[in-house]
Amino acid sequence: MLSAGVAVIRRDDDSGDWRLLMLRAYQYWDFPKGQVESGETPLEGARREVAEETGITRLAFHWGHCYFETGPYAQGKLARYYIAETPEEEVVMGINPELGRPEHQEYRWMDFDEAFRLTSPRVQRVLRWLRRRLEPADGEEDASGGA
Template sequence: MAMYDEISAGAVLYLKEEGPEIKYLILNYSYGHWDFPKGNIEAGETELETVFREVSEETGIKDIQIIEGFRQQIEYKYRKKSKLVNKAVIYYLAETKSRQVVLSFEHNDFGWFSFEHALMKLSFENSRKVLRNANNVLTCLYSN
């Protein structure tokens, strides 16, 4: 058994419109924090299957394309009732063409944000680090 009590997978989801501007999707969870779409990996699922399912469930977006070579894992602990939970989250980088978001009951709000605005919106430093790395990859990808 892994040292993690929970493993989630999610996506740094972005939209590229005309010109250089890249917008990132950040969700406002019902607990109040802002973060990327993600959720627990279910039995028998691969990480990527979880990413597609969770993005679809949480945002209604189904057309996502995974950008090869980006897989970032973050780890943290949180309390669930009185138990300390060791959590890992694996993020992939994915592009969509869909602007329209249909939020699940788990979320209050969402936004498509520029890199700088998304950095300010994200509640957790480990998520900001993932975003910085994703933005570096995309900057290289689109600068050719």
Template sequence: MPQEFSAGAIVFYRNTVGEIEYLLLHYKSGHWDFPKGHIEKGETEEETVRREIEEETGIKDLILIPGFKESLKYFFRQYKDKIKKEKAKPKKTPWVFKMVKFYLAESRIKEVKISWEHTGYEWLPYEKALERITYKNSKEILKKAEELLNR
């Protein structure tokens, strides 16, 4: 079974009154999630996080927060053809096992320049971010990040 390993971050920003806002990206496939990407050969997870955040958002000033590292494990299947004709059925590829390591990172800037991989972004307070995130496992990671930041 093919495997993929990625790293990403729950990126947050403290606004002028000290409230925390979380960065969510809107992916072309329609879901909302945190920025993440494949770990390249010879790269550490932390290097991947910094590179991917910069590539996907333009943010360079990340401060990784010690004591936070969460893993997501799941299976997915991509489709080779994304033809949207009524009778055309996309060809399925094999199942892929994916593991993503998430870090917690603070940004001192709020300006975002999204990459071609995304259609939008939002900085949201915790409750609204929790509602907006598409996947349950990502919601659980956001809950853990919020707990750590509110200790």
């Protein structure tokens, strides 16, 4: 079973540092993600999940369609993560019709250090990949580009 999600990022207005949107379900912090539905591509599913779980729809995939996969984990799931930047800061956690409440209890815009402290080893692997993608190598102007 494939879950798809997005490492949603934005620049901090004051410091210019990257902030990562993390969601908490019970004690687990992760990026917005969910099961890819029949007829969807993984990227379409990832975009839909971000909109449903956060209300964020303005996503710029400056890094192309590159992704990182983790898994298998719980019940044989694979999780695929894309990277997208958003200018949106406000998060509206939508009501899951099956649950009658939001899927998550909390959200936070975090820096990398806080995200590493709060996440599981599986999500920490995604964070390491994300950090490498965002930090330009010596001599490069930015970290955008393909896989």
